[in-house]
Amino acid sequence: MRECMMNEGERKTLRAWMEGKGLRALMARIFELGETGMAEAADAPGPRGRTRLALDDADAEARDRLTTWMRGLDLEIRVDAIGNIFGVLPAAPGGEDRAPLMIGSHIDTVGNAGPLDGVYGVLAGLTVLHAFRAVGVLPPRPLIVTAFTNEEGVRYQPDMMGSLVYAGGCPLEKALDTRGMDGSRLGDELERIGYAGTVPPGHVTPFAYLELHVEQGPALDHDKVQIGVVTGVQGICWREVTVQGAANHAGTTPTALRHDAGLAAARANVFLRELAARSGVLVTVGSVRFEPGLINVIPSKAVFTVDMRDPDADRVSAANAEFAAWLPHLEQEEGVRISTRSLVDFAPVAFAPGVIDRVEAAAQRLGFSRRRMVSGAGHDAQMMARICPAGMIFVPSRAGLSHCPQEFTGPQDLKRGAQVLLETVLDLLEAQSVSS
Numbered sequence: 456m457r458e459c460m461m462n463e464g465e466r467k468t469l470r471a472w473m474e475g476k477g478l479r480a481l482m483a484r485i486f487e488l489g490e491t492g493m494a495e496a497a498d499a500p501g502p503r504g505r506t507r508l509a510l511d512d513a514d515a516e517a518r519d520r521l522t523t524w525m526r527g528l529d530l531e532i533r534v535d536a537i538g539n540i541f542g543v544l545p546a547a548p549g550g551e552d553r554a555p556l557m558i559g560s561h562i563d564t565v566g567n568a569g570p571l572d573g574v575y576g577v578l579a580g581l582t583v584l585h586a587f588r589a590v591g592v593l594p595p596r597p598l599i600v601t602a603f604t605n606e607e608g609v610r611y612q613p614d615m616m617g618s619l620v621y622a623g624g625c626p627l628e629k630a631l632d633t634r635g636m637d638g639s640r641l642g643d644e645l646e647r648i649g650y651a652g653t654v655p656p657g658h659v660t661p662f663a664y665l666e667l668h669v670e671q672g673p674a675l676d677h678d679k680v681q682i683g684v685v686t687g688v689q690g691i692c693w694r695e696v697t698v699q700g701a702a703n704h705a706g707t708t709p710t711a712l713r714h715d716a717g718l719a720a721a722r723a724n725v726f727l728r729e730l731a732a733r734s735g736v737l738v739t740v741g742s743v744r745f746e747p748g749l750i751n752v753i754p755s756k757a758v759f760t761v762d763m764r765d766p767d768a769d770r771v772s773a774a775n776a777e778f779a780a781w782l783p784h785l786e787q788e789e790g791v792r793i794s795t796r797s798l799v800d801f802a803p804v805a806f807a808p809g810v811i812d813r814v815e816a817a818a819q820r821l822g823f824s825r826r827r828m829v830s831g832a833g834h835d836a837q838m839m840a841r842i843c844p845a846g847m848i849f850v851p852s853r854a855g856l857s858h859c860p861q862e863f864t865g866p867q868d869l870k871r872g873a874q875v876l877l878e879t880v881l882d883l884l885e886a887q888s889v890s891s
């Protein structure tokens with residue numbers, strides 16, 4: 456390995472480039488990608504949101520921008536069969552056959568999203584590869600920056616789908632046949648936007664995987680800590696609940712004779728909030744849909760989603776079991792029928808000590824305050840941890856806001872995150888192995 460290692464002068468030049476031109480390039484790309492899928496005019500005062508649901512036209516436009524930037528850096532571009540995009544910087548002579556170091560995240564968004572969720576990690580990773588190109592240095596092993604397909608799981612469930620398929624957690628055909636909330640088939644949309652690649656998912660097992668991300672929670676900002684050293688991701692469970700009641704006239708049907716699916720859904724939401732308070736599990740009813748959804752018709756049907764999360768898998772299953780045990784009482788009291796469908800069951804994930812320790816050491820060398828923490832949000836890193844040593848770096852989110860247009864992280868925080876990313880990459884590149 457010695458024959459193609461970098462020297463201290465090269466490492467110094469890379470750091471200097473990242474702190475100057477690199478940061479400017481990163482901020483410019485974040486702004487440009489942030490314009491993709493931007494809402495026409497904010498219907499309320501304040502920042503405008505952007506929407507790039509997996510494989511929609513805005514996501515396709517963002518993918519085109521990213522691959523254009525990759526081409527401009529003379530990176531080899533690969534697209535796999537689930538649409539994951541890879542920009543590959545080759546190794547220095549002698550390092551070609553080594554497993555690559557991968558930096559990744561996603562560029563799809565939720566609806567009316569902020570500018571940084573996922574994008575920051577992909578573009579900071581691109582900037583690391585840009586640094587190597589800019590100073591004319593090749594790394595001792597290949598470096599790959601990756602944008603995974605459908606991390607958000609809003610249009611097609613489950614979330615983290617591209618990395619889940621890559622890690623072997625979901626068969627490719629099953630993912631391609633997934634029907635979206637708009638009825639579209641995922642594989643058809645991949646073809647339509649031109650990102651149905653030929654490379655088999657999981658085509659290369661990384662030496663290690665690193666993801667830089669905004670925290671999306673309040674901890675770092677509240678406690679004024681500069682860097683989050685992420686030790687793992689909490690468990691995530693998603694369910695879809697369908698309540699079948701009976702439509703009837705809003706003006707003629709006595710309350711006692713109603714089989715109101717809308718009311719049953721509302722009672723379930725209140726039960727889940729009380730369950731969250733009792734159990735400590737985080738529970739969110741994020742989407743509710745009534746049929747026929749008309750002002751003067753008692754809802755015959757309600758479909759809602761339940762998102763449960765906790766670092767302790769047993770607490771999530773206990774909360775799930777308590778909710779499931781309560782539903783028959785609701786059916787009986789409201790005279791409705793209820794069915795549930797599982798969308799996601801991801802156990803908590805612990806990241807690799809060999810990556811966690813290097814992230815912490817990098818932040819320490821740079822003189823940044825830092826804290827070890829578990830991620831509340833799901834990330835592609837939790838899927839990549841199934842196949843290689845993985846870890847994450849967090850920077851603060853102002854007031855903990857995310858999945859909304861108000862998502863914001865200041866330039867100095869963005870810069871610190873990119874510096875820790877580069878420092879950790881340089882450290883990992885020198886490693887012969889990484890403890891999992």
Ligand code: HGY
Pocket residue numbers: 606607608614615831832833834
């Ligand atoms: O749901 C999540 O935590 C992630 O944003 N997909």
Ligand code: MN
Pocket residue numbers: 561572573606668833834
């Ligand atoms: Mn994300």
Ligand code: MN
Pocket residue numbers: 565572607832858
């Ligand atoms: Mn997200």
